[in-house]
Amino acid sequence: MIEAQPPKVSEGKDVLLLVHNLPQNLTGYIWYKGQIRDLYHYITSYVVDGQIIIYGPAYSGRETVYSNASLLIQNVTREDAGSYTLHIIKRGDGTRGVTGYFTFTLYRHSLDSALSLEVTGSSQSL
Numbered sequence: 001m002i003e004a005q006p007p008k009v010s011e012g013k014d015v016l017l018l019v020h021n022l023p024q025n026l027t028g029y030i031w032y033k034g035q036i037r038d039l040y041h042y043i044t045s046y047v048v049d050g051q052i053i054i055y056g057p058a059y060s061g062r063e064t065v066y067s068n069a070s071l072l073i074q075n076v077t078r079e080d081a082g083s084y085t086l087h088i089i090k091r092g093d094g095t096r097g098v099t100g101y102f103t104f105t106l107y108r109h110s111l112d113s114a115l116s117l118e119v120t121g122s123s124q125s126l
Contacts (some may be wrong), residue, residue, distance in 0.1 A: 002020075002086060003020065004018070011078065014073065015076055022088070028046055029045065031085070033082065036085075039056065040058070042057060044063055046069070048067075
């Protein structure tokens with residue numbers, strides 16, 4: 001399960017995409033912007049053996065990936081709105097992946113016009 005901390009984020013603030021209940025025997029994991037898992041949308045990945053972090057074309061320099069698969073996005077912008085995908089690669093009976101999705105949605109405060117990001121939708125259990 002993926003949870004945003006805090007659940008509502010104003011533009012310019014930071015959000016932590018906190019991952020709960022990671023499976024055992026991980027090889028690594030990959031974060032993508034959107035629900036398409038291709039090189040163009042690839043933000044960053046983490047290789048468990050060697051604790052190696054690799055950055056992809058969608059990496060803006062504002063993302064930090066942690067060993068628990070959580071992703072910190074600093075100074076969120078309008079361009080950060082949309083879906084994110086976490087692809088977890090497991091060891092064992094052949095390498096297989098588990099994918100979780102969630103979505104940032106832009107909304108406006110009722111009392112002012114500041115843009116904020118809110119996590120909505122569902123994430124698949126990891």
